[in-house]
Amino acid sequence: MKTDVAEQPLQVDAAWLRAVLPGARARDAHKGDFGHVLVIGGQPGMSGAARLAGEAAARVGAGLVSIATHPQHAAVLNNGRPELMCHAVANAETLKPVLERASVLAVGPGLGQSDWARGLLATVWDTDVPMIVDADALNLLAQEPMRRDRWVLTPHPGEAARLLGCSTAEVQADRLAAVRHIQARYGGVAVLKGAGSLIADGSHCRVCSAGNPGMASGGMGDVLTGVIAGLYAQGLSLTESAAAGVLLHALAADSAAQRDGERGLLASDLLPELRRWVNAG
DSSP states (O other): OOOOOOOOOEEOOOOHHHSSSSSOHHHHHHOGOOOEEEOOOTTTTOOHHHHHHHHHHHHHSSSSEEEEEEETHHHHTTOOOOOEEEEOOOHHHHHHHHHHSSEEEEEEEEEEHHHHHHHHHHHHOOOOOEEEEOOOHHHHHSSSOOOSSEEEEEOHHHHHHHHTTSHHHHHTTTTHHHHHHHHHHHHEEEEEEEEEEEEEEEEOOOEEEEOGGGGGGGHHHHEEEEHHHHHHHHTTTTHHHHHHHHHHHHHHHHHHHHHSSSOOOOOGGGHHHHHHHHHHO
Protein backbone atom coordinates (compact mmCIF):
# COMPACT_ATOMS: atom_id res chain seq x y z
CA MET A 1 0.00 0.00 0.00
CA LYS A 2 1.44 3.34 -1.06
CA THR A 3 0.07 6.86 -0.72
CA ASP A 4 0.52 9.66 -3.24
CA VAL A 5 2.35 12.36 -1.28
CA ALA A 6 0.18 14.99 -2.99
CA GLU A 7 -2.97 13.51 -1.46
CA GLN A 8 -2.58 14.68 2.11
CA PRO A 9 -5.54 14.54 4.54
CA LEU A 10 -7.45 17.55 5.79
CA GLN A 11 -6.95 18.56 9.44
CA VAL A 12 -9.88 18.64 11.84
CA ASP A 13 -9.60 21.11 14.73
CA ALA A 14 -11.71 22.86 17.34
CA ALA A 15 -12.82 25.61 14.94
CA TRP A 16 -14.00 23.01 12.41
CA LEU A 17 -15.78 21.15 15.21
CA ARG A 18 -17.73 24.22 16.29
CA ALA A 19 -18.92 24.71 12.72
CA VAL A 20 -20.11 21.09 12.40
CA LEU A 21 -21.80 20.47 15.75
CA PRO A 22 -25.53 21.21 16.03
CA GLY A 23 -26.45 24.70 17.16
CA ALA A 24 -28.49 25.67 20.19
CA ARG A 25 -31.58 23.55 20.73
CA ALA A 26 -35.07 24.93 20.28
CA ARG A 27 -36.82 25.68 23.56
CA ASP A 28 -39.62 23.27 22.67
CA ALA A 29 -37.27 20.41 21.75
CA HIS A 30 -38.03 16.91 23.03
CA LYS A 31 -36.08 13.65 23.21
CA GLY A 32 -37.59 12.37 19.98
CA ASP A 33 -35.81 15.14 18.12
CA PHE A 34 -32.38 13.75 18.94
CA GLY A 35 -32.51 10.16 17.83
CA HIS A 36 -32.46 6.72 19.40
CA VAL A 37 -29.11 4.93 19.64
CA LEU A 38 -29.14 1.16 20.05
CA VAL A 39 -25.89 -0.41 21.31
CA ILE A 40 -25.60 -4.11 20.47
CA GLY A 41 -22.98 -6.04 22.42
CA GLY A 42 -21.86 -7.06 25.86
CA GLN A 43 -21.26 -10.79 26.01
CA PRO A 44 -20.86 -12.25 29.53
CA GLY A 45 -17.84 -10.61 31.13
CA MET A 46 -17.85 -7.70 28.67
CA SER A 47 -20.92 -5.74 29.69
CA GLY A 48 -18.80 -2.70 30.53
CA ALA A 49 -17.96 -2.14 26.85
CA ALA A 50 -21.63 -1.84 25.91
CA ARG A 51 -22.28 0.44 28.87
CA LEU A 52 -19.40 2.76 27.96
CA ALA A 53 -20.72 3.09 24.41
CA GLY A 54 -24.22 3.79 25.69
CA GLU A 55 -23.11 6.40 28.19
CA ALA A 56 -20.97 8.15 25.58
CA ALA A 57 -23.91 8.37 23.17
CA ALA A 58 -26.04 9.89 25.91
CA ARG A 59 -23.34 12.35 27.01
CA VAL A 60 -22.97 13.83 23.53
CA GLY A 61 -26.72 14.43 23.33
CA ALA A 62 -28.60 11.45 21.91
CA GLY A 63 -32.28 11.65 22.87
CA LEU A 64 -32.62 7.98 23.81
CA VAL A 65 -30.09 5.20 24.30
CA SER A 66 -30.90 1.49 24.48
CA ILE A 67 -28.57 -1.46 24.94
CA ALA A 68 -29.32 -4.91 23.54
CA THR A 69 -27.16 -7.27 25.54
CA HIS A 70 -26.78 -10.78 26.93
CA PRO A 71 -29.55 -11.86 29.31
CA GLN A 72 -26.97 -12.82 31.94
CA HIS A 73 -26.41 -9.21 32.94
CA ALA A 74 -29.12 -7.14 31.24
CA ALA A 75 -30.97 -6.52 34.50
CA VAL A 76 -27.97 -4.91 36.20
CA LEU A 77 -26.06 -3.27 33.34
CA ASN A 78 -27.62 0.13 33.94
CA ASN A 79 -27.04 0.17 37.69
CA GLY A 80 -25.74 3.67 38.37
CA ARG A 81 -26.90 4.92 34.98
CA PRO A 82 -30.68 4.39 34.91
CA GLU A 83 -31.12 6.53 31.80
CA LEU A 84 -29.88 3.60 29.71
CA MET A 85 -32.68 1.23 28.61
CA CYS A 86 -31.40 -2.34 28.69
CA HIS A 87 -32.90 -5.25 26.77
CA ALA A 88 -32.05 -8.91 27.30
CA VAL A 89 -31.59 -10.49 23.86
CA ALA A 90 -31.09 -14.23 23.98
CA ASN A 91 -31.13 -14.65 20.21
CA ALA A 92 -31.80 -12.95 16.91
CA GLU A 93 -35.58 -13.18 17.27
CA THR A 94 -35.59 -11.20 20.49
CA LEU A 95 -33.35 -8.58 18.88
CA LYS A 96 -35.66 -7.82 15.95
CA PRO A 97 -38.33 -5.79 17.78
CA VAL A 98 -35.64 -3.73 19.51
CA LEU A 99 -34.03 -2.92 16.16
CA GLU A 100 -37.27 -1.45 14.86
CA ARG A 101 -37.12 1.47 17.29
CA ALA A 102 -33.54 2.53 16.60
CA SER A 103 -32.36 5.37 14.38
CA VAL A 104 -28.70 4.29 14.51
CA LEU A 105 -26.88 1.18 15.75
CA ALA A 106 -23.59 0.95 17.63
CA VAL A 107 -22.54 -2.63 16.94
CA GLY A 108 -19.68 -4.55 18.48
CA PRO A 109 -18.67 -3.26 21.94
CA GLY A 110 -18.03 -6.40 23.98
CA LEU A 111 -19.88 -8.49 21.40
CA GLY A 112 -17.46 -11.40 21.21
CA GLN A 113 -17.45 -14.07 18.51
CA SER A 114 -19.69 -16.73 20.04
CA ASP A 115 -22.72 -18.30 18.39
CA TRP A 116 -24.80 -15.71 20.27
CA ALA A 117 -22.77 -12.88 18.75
CA ARG A 118 -22.86 -14.33 15.26
CA GLY A 119 -26.62 -14.77 15.41
CA LEU A 120 -27.20 -11.18 16.46
CA LEU A 121 -24.82 -9.88 13.83
CA ALA A 122 -26.52 -11.81 11.04
CA THR A 123 -29.75 -10.05 11.95
CA VAL A 124 -28.01 -6.67 12.10
CA TRP A 125 -26.56 -7.15 8.62
CA ASP A 126 -30.10 -7.69 7.31
CA THR A 127 -31.32 -4.29 8.47
CA ASP A 128 -30.87 -1.00 6.63
CA VAL A 129 -30.50 1.06 9.81
CA PRO A 130 -27.27 3.14 9.70
CA MET A 131 -24.62 1.72 12.01
CA ILE A 132 -21.26 2.27 13.64
CA VAL A 133 -19.24 -0.97 13.59
CA ASP A 134 -16.43 -1.72 16.04
CA ALA A 135 -14.53 -4.43 17.89
CA ASP A 136 -15.59 -8.04 17.27
CA ALA A 137 -18.23 -6.93 14.77
CA LEU A 138 -15.25 -5.84 12.64
CA ASN A 139 -13.45 -9.13 13.20
CA LEU A 140 -16.54 -11.06 12.13
CA LEU A 141 -16.96 -8.74 9.14
CA ALA A 142 -13.39 -9.55 8.09
CA GLN A 143 -14.35 -13.24 7.97
CA GLU A 144 -17.35 -12.56 5.71
CA PRO A 145 -16.70 -9.24 3.94
CA MET A 146 -19.51 -7.12 2.56
CA ARG A 147 -19.93 -3.58 1.36
CA ARG A 148 -22.55 -0.99 2.28
CA ASP A 149 -22.88 2.78 2.22
CA ARG A 150 -24.63 3.57 5.51
CA TRP A 151 -22.04 2.59 8.07
CA VAL A 152 -18.90 3.78 9.81
CA LEU A 153 -16.14 1.23 10.47
CA THR A 154 -13.80 2.09 13.35
CA PRO A 155 -10.86 -0.36 13.40
CA HIS A 156 -7.65 -0.09 15.36
CA PRO A 157 -4.55 -1.19 13.38
CA GLY A 158 -4.95 -4.89 14.28
CA GLU A 159 -8.59 -4.94 13.18
CA ALA A 160 -7.67 -2.96 10.07
CA ALA A 161 -5.11 -5.61 9.18
CA ARG A 162 -7.73 -8.33 9.46
CA LEU A 163 -10.14 -6.33 7.28
CA LEU A 164 -7.43 -5.94 4.63
CA GLY A 165 -5.86 -9.39 4.94
CA CYS A 166 -2.41 -8.00 5.71
CA SER A 167 -0.16 -7.47 8.73
CA THR A 168 -0.50 -4.76 11.36
CA ALA A 169 3.00 -3.60 10.40
CA GLU A 170 1.83 -3.02 6.83
CA VAL A 171 -1.12 -0.98 8.05
CA GLN A 172 1.11 1.18 10.24
CA ALA A 173 3.69 1.63 7.49
CA ASP A 174 1.16 3.60 5.41
CA ARG A 175 -1.90 4.39 7.50
CA LEU A 176 -3.35 6.76 4.91
CA ALA A 177 -3.32 4.09 2.22
CA ALA A 178 -4.77 1.57 4.67
CA VAL A 179 -7.78 3.68 5.65
CA ARG A 180 -8.49 4.44 2.00
CA HIS A 181 -8.29 0.75 1.08
CA ILE A 182 -10.72 -0.15 3.88
CA GLN A 183 -13.18 2.47 2.69
CA ALA A 184 -12.86 1.37 -0.93
CA ARG A 185 -13.38 -2.29 -0.05
CA TYR A 186 -16.19 -1.94 2.50
CA GLY A 187 -17.87 1.37 1.61
CA GLY A 188 -19.30 3.98 3.95
CA VAL A 189 -16.83 5.81 6.18
CA ALA A 190 -13.65 4.27 7.59
CA VAL A 191 -11.88 5.46 10.73
CA LEU A 192 -8.38 4.15 11.39
CA LYS A 193 -7.74 4.73 15.09
CA GLY A 194 -4.37 5.47 16.63
CA ALA A 195 -1.98 8.40 16.93
CA GLY A 196 -3.24 10.71 14.19
CA SER A 197 -6.58 8.97 13.64
CA LEU A 198 -7.73 9.07 10.02
CA ILE A 199 -11.24 9.34 8.60
CA ALA A 200 -11.97 8.47 4.94
CA ASP A 201 -15.30 8.61 3.11
CA GLY A 202 -14.28 8.00 -0.50
CA SER A 203 -14.11 11.69 -1.38
CA HIS A 204 -11.88 13.14 1.31
CA CYS A 205 -9.59 11.97 4.08
CA ARG A 206 -9.29 13.82 7.38
CA VAL A 207 -6.76 13.55 10.20
CA CYS A 208 -7.06 14.31 13.91
CA SER A 209 -3.85 15.32 15.67
CA ALA A 210 -5.46 15.74 19.11
CA GLY A 211 -5.26 12.96 21.70
CA ASN A 212 -2.53 11.56 23.92
CA PRO A 213 -0.84 8.27 24.96
CA GLY A 214 -3.09 8.01 28.02
CA MET A 215 -5.77 6.82 25.62
CA ALA A 216 -3.94 3.50 25.29
CA SER A 217 -6.28 1.78 27.73
CA GLY A 218 -9.29 -0.50 27.56
CA GLY A 219 -12.68 0.90 26.65
CA MET A 220 -11.54 3.96 24.69
CA GLY A 221 -12.82 2.53 21.42
CA ASP A 222 -16.19 1.73 22.97
CA VAL A 223 -16.56 5.36 24.01
CA LEU A 224 -15.68 6.51 20.49
CA THR A 225 -18.31 4.20 18.99
CA GLY A 226 -20.96 5.70 21.25
CA VAL A 227 -19.86 9.26 20.49
CA ILE A 228 -20.13 8.76 16.73
CA ALA A 229 -23.53 7.07 17.07
CA GLY A 230 -24.80 9.83 19.36
CA LEU A 231 -23.78 12.54 16.93
CA TYR A 232 -25.39 10.78 13.98
CA ALA A 233 -28.60 10.40 15.99
CA GLN A 234 -28.76 14.20 16.23
CA GLY A 235 -28.66 14.77 12.49
CA LEU A 236 -25.01 14.93 11.44
CA SER A 237 -24.00 12.97 8.34
CA LEU A 238 -21.98 9.79 8.73
CA THR A 239 -18.82 11.59 7.61
CA GLU A 240 -19.43 14.51 9.97
CA SER A 241 -20.29 12.16 12.83
CA ALA A 242 -17.13 10.13 12.33
CA ALA A 243 -14.76 13.11 12.04
CA ALA A 244 -16.42 15.15 14.79
CA GLY A 245 -16.63 12.07 16.99
CA VAL A 246 -12.93 11.32 16.63
CA LEU A 247 -12.04 14.91 17.46
CA LEU A 248 -14.46 15.21 20.41
CA HIS A 249 -13.12 11.94 21.81
CA ALA A 250 -9.52 13.15 21.53
CA LEU A 251 -10.21 16.60 22.97
CA ALA A 252 -12.05 15.05 25.91
CA ALA A 253 -9.07 12.80 26.57
CA ASP A 254 -6.68 15.73 26.38
CA SER A 255 -8.77 17.73 28.86
CA ALA A 256 -8.86 14.82 31.30
CA ALA A 257 -5.11 14.23 30.93
CA GLN A 258 -4.25 17.88 31.43
CA ARG A 259 -6.14 17.86 34.71
CA ASP A 260 -4.91 14.60 36.24
CA GLY A 261 -2.15 13.22 33.99
CA GLU A 262 -1.96 10.70 31.16
CA ARG A 263 -1.03 7.60 33.13
CA GLY A 264 -4.11 5.98 34.64
CA LEU A 265 -6.54 7.70 32.26
CA LEU A 266 -9.72 5.61 32.03
CA ALA A 267 -12.27 5.56 29.24
CA SER A 268 -14.97 6.61 31.69
CA ASP A 269 -12.92 9.71 32.58
CA LEU A 270 -13.85 11.07 29.14
CA LEU A 271 -17.60 11.09 29.78
CA PRO A 272 -17.90 14.41 31.69
CA GLU A 273 -15.36 16.00 29.35
CA LEU A 274 -17.42 14.96 26.33
CA ARG A 275 -20.39 16.85 27.69
CA ARG A 276 -18.28 19.98 28.15
CA TRP A 277 -16.79 19.84 24.66
CA VAL A 278 -20.04 19.08 22.86
CA ASN A 279 -21.54 22.20 24.46
CA ALA A 280 -18.53 24.44 23.79
CA GLY A 281 -19.59 27.28 21.53
